Amino acid sequence: MKINQNYLDLKESYLFSLVAKKVREYKEQHPEREIIRLGIGDVTLPLVPVVVEAMQRAVLEMGVRETFRGYGEEQGYAFLRQAVCGYYAQKGVQLSDSEVFISDGAKSDLGNILDIFSTDNTVLIPDPVYPVYVDTNIMAGRKIIYVNGTAENGFLPLPDETIKPDIIYLCSPNNPTGAVYNSAQLESWVAYALEHEAVILFDSAYEAFVQDQSLPTSIYQIPGAKECAIEFCSLSKTAGFTGVRCGYTVVPHELVRNQTAINKLWLRRQTTKFNGVSYIVQRGAEAVFSAEGLKQIRANIAYYLENARLIAETLKDLGFWVVGGENSPYIWLKCPDGMNSWQFFDYLLAKAGIVGTPGAGFGANGEGFFRLSAFGDRNDVLEALARLRSL
Ligand code: PLP
Numbered sequence: 001m002k003i004n005q006n007y008l009d010l011k012e013s014y015l016f017s018l019v020a021k022k023v024r025e026y027k028e029q030h031p032e033r034e035i036i037r038l039g040i041g042d043v044t045l046p047l048v049p050v051v052v053e054a055m056q057r058a059v060l061e062m063g064v065r066e067t068f069r070g071y072g073e074e075q076g077y078a079f080l081r082q083a084v085c086g087y088y089a090q091k092g093v094q095l096s097d098s099e100v101f102i103s104d105g106a107k108s109d110l111g112n113i114l115d116i117f118s119t120d121n122t123v124l125i126p127d128p129v130y131p132v133y134v135d136t137n138i139m140a141g142r143k144i145i146y147v148n149g150t151a152e153n154g155f156l157p158l159p160d161e162t163i164k165p166d167i168i169y170l171c172s173p174n175n176p177t178g179a180v181y182n183s184a185q186l187e188s189w190v191a192y193a194l195e196h197e198a199v200i201l202f203d204s205a206y207e208a209f210v211q212d213q214s215l216p217t218s219i220y221q222i223p224g225a226k227e228c229a230i231e232f233c234s235l236s237k238t239a240g241f242t243g244v245r246c247g248y249t250v251v252p253h254e255l256v257r258n259q260t261a262i263n264k265l266w267l268r269r270q271t272t273k274f275n276g277v278s279y280i281v282q283r284g285a286e287a288v289f290s291a292e293g294l295k296q297i298r299a300n301i302a303y304y305l306e307n308a309r310l311i312a313e314t315l316k317d318l319g320f321w322v323v324g325g326e327n328s329p330y331i332w333l334k335c336p337d338g339m340n341s342w343q344f345f346d347y348l349l350a351k352a353g354i355v356g357t358p359g360a361g362f363g364a365n366g367e368g369f370f371r372l373s374a375f376g377d378r379n380d381v382l383e384a385l386a387r388l389r390s391l
Contacts, residue, residue, distance in 0.1 A: 006141040013131070015361030019345070026349050035349075036384040038311070038372045039357040041175070043240045045303065047284070048296035051239060054287035058280040069279045074271045076102025076248070080282045083289040084248050093220040099252050099263060101270060102285075104277050106205050106234035106247040111136040112273070113201065113230060113249070116265040121166035126157050128176055128362035128369070130203065133169045142167075149365050151334065155179040155323055159192035166198050170219070173206040176362045176371040177332040178308075178324015180215050186222045193228040197257065200229040205247075208238040208301055210327040226252035230262070237329065239288045239297045246277055246285040304329050307381045308374035314385045315372075329374040332359065344370050352387040 019039060027035065061067035075081070081097035088095050103109045110132055119140045125133050127146040137144055145163050149155035155177040170189060172181040181189075193200045202219040210217045219225045234247035241247075251263040277285075287293045305326075312325030321334035335344035341358030348354045359369030374381070 004139065006139050009138050009141075010135055013135075015131075015358070019355065019357065022345070022349060023355055026353075030353075033353045034383075035353045035355060036376070036380045036387075037355045038376060038381070038384055039355045040373055040375055041357075042242050043237060043300075043304075043375050044377060045240055045300045047240050047244070048288075048293065048300065050287045050290060050293045050296055051284045055280050055284040058283035062280065072276045072279055072282070074274050074276050075267060076100070076277060077279070077282050080286045081248075083286045084250075087289050088218065088220070088250075091218050091221060093218050095220075095250060096253070099250055101249045101251065101266065102277050102282060103247045103249055103274075104245040105236060105241075106203065106232045106249075107132055109247065109249045110201065110203065110232055112269070113232075113266070114140055114142075115269050115273075116262065117167060117199070122164070123167045123169070124160075124163060124165035124198075125169045126171070126174075127364055128155070128359060128366035129169065129171055130175045131362060133171075133201075133203075134363075146363070149174075149177060149179070151321060155332065156181055156185060158185060158188055161192075164196050166196070168193055168198050168200045169203070170200055171203040171205075172216075173209055173324070173328035174330075175206065176330055176357065176359065176366065177369075178326075178328035178330035179332070180210060180212075180327045182214070183216050183222060186216055186219060186225075190219070190222045190224045190228060194224055198228065199255070199257065199262070200225070202229050202231045203233075204231055205234045206237055206328055206330075207233060208297070209305060209329055211305065212327055215327060220250070220252070226254040228255065230255065230266075235285055235288055238301070239285075239293075240300065241281075241285070244281055244284060246281050303378070304374045307376065307378060310381055310385060311372055311374060314388060318388065325374070331372045331374065333370050333372065335359075335368050335370055338368075340368055341366065341370055351391055352384070354384050354387060 081100040084100045085095045085097050122143045123137050124145050126149050147157040149157050156179050207217040219229045231250040235241035251266045253263050255262040308325040311331050312322050315322045315333055323332045325331035341360040345358045357371040359366030
């Protein structure tokens with residue numbers, strides 16, 4: 001018996017455990033001080049009423065012989081896949097429901113998709129970024145090349161012609177930086193992927209936060225993307241499903257590599273290793289895409305975006321270098337006075353009782369930067385900003 005040795009190459013993920021440890025220690029030393037958490041990447045508002053009602057109805061159906069359901073289709077119920085197609089149609093993207101795969105969240109599929117690609121492939125990953133892309137490829141022993149997100153390129157790296165990748169990760173709006181690619185920038189990535197016959201894995205988990213109508217919310221709004229991209233999305237941040245668990249992955253029929261339709265491979269993978277998402281959850285997800293559902297979730301998103309705006313404006317006022325926070329729940333700032341990410345973490349905690357996330361936890365280029373999140377309560381955000389101003 002041999003273990004997968006690649007797992008031993010994974011770096012210890014100490015980011016959130018170290019944050020928790022430092023906060024615990026601070027609390028022990030300052031029990032009277034109220035700590036404000038602007039580091040969390042989890043939502044705080046409850047599910048919207050239409051989602052709750054749809055799931056309640058589904059629970060009742062499951063308790064009646066005539067409407068009880070056992071195993072569903074592995075790729076998701078047609079009613080939800082069609083609802084996702086309807087949502088894309090509103091973005092001007094035409095999909096067939098056989099191109100949509102329902103998942104229990106984007107994280108699972110971002111990792112699972114790698115099953116269908118050879119471990120020989122070279123992977124291109126922007127840095128800093130959501131750490132799951134890096135770790136899932138280390139687990140498989142793939143060669144990883146990084147493209148640098150920097151203050152100079154607004155944390156939106158563009159294709160590097162000296163690299164010939166097979167798999168390209170893009171995350172827009174980005175976690176952790178909140179930066180969003182515009183159409184011209186995504187066009188250059190699509191052209192690059194087509195040139196190298198690479199596949200783009202496009203993570204649009206935060207697409208619902210994009211307010212600027214000129215910015216793309218799906219890679220398929222870019223001509224040619226259906227021939228080179230798979231898109232991963234989630235209801236986690238869109239509709240507060242972090243605990244409910246539902247997402248979707250789009251694999252267009254036009255995406256063909258080695259004379260093989262990727263959609264067919266993914267369907268084969270899913271029908272073998274996955275037994276679908278709960279009926280109750282899928283009914284809740286369907287309700288998100290109804291006219292009333294979209295109205296209700298957009299009100300929650302507007303609340304988070306107002307938090308983001310308040311944070312970003314205050315930071316800019318105070319002279320910080322900032323990206324994100326306009327079309328994203330994340331605000332990415334440069335640590336002041338040459339501090340590194342953890343020094344600024346310690347400083348903010350000690351002087352203001354505010355907890356954020358050190359940028360260094362998202363890749364080498366995150367060092368010297370810091371992520372604040374807008375998913376908290378408005379009063380906490382206002383209190384945190386008052387404390388920042390008085391620092
Ligand atoms: N992609 C990005 C960029 C994320 O930040 C997250 C969660 O934080 C996910 C995917 C995973 O989301 P899910 O809850 O759908 O698994």
